Amino acid sequence: MLTATPSHHPLERVEISLGDRSYPILIGRGLIDEAGTFEDVPSSSDAMIVTNTTVGPIYAERLARSLAPRHRRVHTVALPDGEGYKTWETLNQIFDALLAQGCDRKTVLYALGGGVVGDMTGFAAASYMRGVPFVQVPTTLLAQVDSSVGGKTGINHPAGKNMIGAFYQPRLVVCDLDTLATLPERELSAGLAEVIKYGPIADVGFLDWLDARIEGLRQRDPEALAHAVRRSCEIKAEVVGRDERESGLRATLNFGHTFGHAIEAGLGYGTWLHGEAVGCGMVLAAHLSARLGLVDAAFVARLTNLIERAGLPVRAPQLDATDNSGRYLALMRVDKKAEAGEIRFVLIDGAGRAVVRSAPDALVREVIDACSCA
Amino acid sequence: MLTATPSHHPLERVEISLGDRSYPILIGRGLIDEAGTFEDVPSSSDAMIVTNTTVGPIYAERLARSLAPRHRRVHTVALPDGEGYKTWETLNQIFDALLAQGCDRKTVLYALGGGVVGDMTGFAAASYMRGVPFVQVPTTLLAQVDSSVGGKTGINHPAGKNMIGAFYQPRLVVCDLDTLATLPERELSAGLAEVIKYGPIADVGFLDWLDARIEGLRQRDPEALAHAVRRSCEIKAEVVGRDERESGLRATLNFGHTFGHAIEAGLGYGTWLHGEAVGCGMVLAAHLSARLGLVDAAFVARLTNLIERAGLPVRAPQLDATDNSGRYLALMRVDKKAEAGEIRFVLIDGAGRAVVRSAPDALVREVIDACSCA
CATH class of the missing domain: 3.40.50.1970 (Rossmann fold)
Structure with missing residues (x-):
């Protein structure tokens, strides 16, 4: 290759x-x-x-x-x-x-x-x-x-x-x-969100490498950046080659994006960078995965720590003063992955593997409330 | 079938x-x-x-x-x-x-x-x-x-x-x-323009049939309409099946459309119906074919007569008071079939066969001038 x-x-x-x-x-x-x-x-x-x-x-x-x-x-x-x-x-x-x-x-x-x-x-x-x-x-x-x-x-x-x-x-x-x-520092961090994504959904070894090299990436070490870009492209190429039009597998690339899109739309496009919303969205999706018994608390803590070290937000912003989690749910129901009004979340089922599934509204609300800025 | x-x-x-x-x-x-x-x-x-x-x-x-x-x-x-x-x-x-x-x-x-x-x-x-x-x-x-x-x-x-x-x-x-x-009469005639088109480009027998049945079609004889729709769809299906993305053959379906699009854009969309512009455009394209020696005058006269009997305009409208044919040329240069500013005309090369080729500007101007309303 x-x-x-x-x-x-x-x-x-x-x-x-x-x-x-x-x-x-x-x-x-x-x-x-x-x-x-x-x-x-x-x-x-x-x-x-x-x-x-x-x-x-x-x-x-x-x-x-x-x-x-x-x-x-x-x-x-x-x-x-x-x-x-x-x-x-x-x-x-x-x-x-x-x-x-x-x-x-x-x-x-x-x-x-x-x-x-x-x-x-x-x-x-x-x-x-x-x-x-x-x-x-x-x-x-x-x-x-x-x-x-x-x-x-x-x-x-x-x-x-x-x-x-x-x-x-x-x-x-x-x-x-x-x-x-x-590249401005904020945009570099936003890009790291999409790099980090490939670890939990496809390659635990890459997640280990990121844990070790995240500071080097933020300092723009050329060799580290070259590896991060190549490995990300390799994983994406593999997924797209198998499912170009997102009938199944490709949806796993949207890890963090269902929550992330709600944040972007709710705050107004451009308030947070896409990568920032995805970074925070991955934290929320990891918590939801844990509440559904798919990963343990240590994994959530590790991923949250990595995202934070990448310079990304890990607390969900307030989108509505009276019914914040309700606003998140409403925004997520118009996500393209939603079907007949049911939100489809990309969740981590053991690090290195993603699944797409729905979750009870009550559980989603709990996650949002637990992870939100006060 | x-x-x-x-x-x-x-x-x-x-x-x-x-x-x-x-x-x-x-x-x-x-x-x-x-x-x-x-x-x-x-x-x-x-x-x-x-x-x-x-x-x-x-x-x-x-x-x-x-x-x-x-x-x-x-x-x-x-x-x-x-x-x-x-x-x-x-x-x-x-x-x-x-x-x-x-x-x-x-x-x-x-x-x-x-x-x-x-x-x-x-x-x-x-x-x-x-x-x-x-x-x-x-x-x-x-x-x-x-x-x-x-x-x-x-x-x-x-x-x-x-x-x-x-x-x-x-x-x-x-x-x-x-x-x-x-369907309003004017729209029926506009539709007949696209029906007529299939004769010269693909099927002389269908052109003969149309010559015999054009009045019946305008009177909405159900059997005649059924045949016209079916035969048109058959020819179109054959062409599209062989060239879906218009890399060659499919362009012949645009007979009359290069001039026709100029008329529609020049008069403002909706002034003439699309089919009316195509009807008149076929007359212009037939004249251009004759001037290039591809068909004889009798064919031009026969096609013009059929288009007129279908209730369609056969004289080109004035698009510009000072340089009418120049305006036509300018509008045709932005046609999708144009390549590197060269206009590609669909011309009849013996009735029943179409070719796509360019023509000298001077000849195109002569045709427009000869066929225009005073």
Whole structure:
């Protein structure tokens, strides 16, 4: 699964196996500045770099230079930055830019930024002229280890997160580890939430490694980051290859997300970062797992400690002054995993294995009340 | 390909063969009122009938009764009627209704109406929670013979028609011929444009039949309508089965549409009906075919006469007072079939066969000038 380039820094490669929709994830340093990174992307007259106003000024021109051999014209559109802008209005800015430039249906879209840019660019690519190719160039840890891989794309609706979107696979994912050097600390921690997730649901050994290296990761030790990104991508690739459209196994990747989505929606998108909500959501889900007798208290304590050391919140915020747990329940009932109004939780059934199941409302309320900020 | 029901009226069945996305088109009378019509649709808690304010009052309750055995709750949302409403804002009314009713990702959408309802419902189904099942129940001739079949879904953008959408196949198409009895005359003619199209591109014998039966079709002779719908669906099924995502052959179904889309966009969506623009567009494309030496003048005259007898416009409208043909060209350059700014026309190369190719601007201008209203 790993290959080394002849150059001085190692290039790692993880394959997503989905038949004729298979594609590689390239992981390494300085990838944005190398034209060779993109040599397997289809050539076309036009390319559109979709980025945001934070990331664009740093990387867009450098990426455009590397794309010049493959596309005659490389356009750029910079969206406003933040989860609060993951809306139809912002998505439409991509369509407006594509149409203003006369982009045809061979045009390749490049998502340069974090999860919001990746999700919106992917959905724009899925929908523009009923589908054009796209490439993910994630510049946040969260996007590199999770959202850029696997083809989930979409936008938010006031009533729920990622309610409108498509399963649409990129042609290539480029994780340039150098982009993590400039990432704000809060976003690094948010990304670590999605890294930590892979331990309890799939790999106890990785959880042990994280316990030992969490401080190094926060200090951006390049070797530790490279391992964390690669191992996360390997686990995600394995799961997505077996269940692309989330008919079963893939739902386990949403560990912490049912509670997390309620927190994000309840506070208003963008108040907490997605990764922060997922970090806290994993604590809640671990407590629920324990109350259902699936894990012991030591596991809950260990996971909570790791999440806290990653710089993430572990106490659930108040979403409603009079009926806080009721508000959580109401928000979780519109989660995409819910079926006929029954909330489906991803729970840990012994560390290293996840199950998807429902739980009595009363028990869920107890967990929320026990874990909430006063 | 045909089966007969034990009941007094014949039920015809045309299969769309697309592997695990295959589905039947049912053609017959009184189908909306029979629960058996829908017996192969997946059962679920919720269903949503998406219709418009014209069709809904006539058929929505009847359809809901037939769906009762398959879905515990059948909701309805009625959109404003007309091509001018094929926008994101209207699409969002579908998402709002789905979320307001707590519809989960097993919910089945039913498109009850013409092409606009079908295209928007299909795109809503493709995008809601990244994809839910849907059924087409077309109530216009145009939708029965063309737009409801083959999985093209989408909405318009101010800069071009159907610019945003998805290839997403329905589970079933139900063509209830009785719904054509109440169709306004102008819409019946618009539907005939798409019926006529199948002759020149695929079946000269069908063109002969149309020449003989066009008056009967306008008088809604049930037997003639049944044959026209079935033969149109058969040809479309054959083409879509061989080229679902329009990498080649399927583009020939757009005969008349390159000019037609320019007319629709240039006049403002909804001024001419889609079928009217396609009818006139076929006349222009036939003239262009003749000027390129692909067909003779007699064919152009014969096709123009048939289109006129179908009650459709055959003279191109003025889109610009100072540079009319330049305006047509500019609008056609943003057509989805255009590549690197080169317009791709569907032309007739001997009646019964279509080719997709470019043409010199000067020749296109001559055709537009020669065929325009003074």
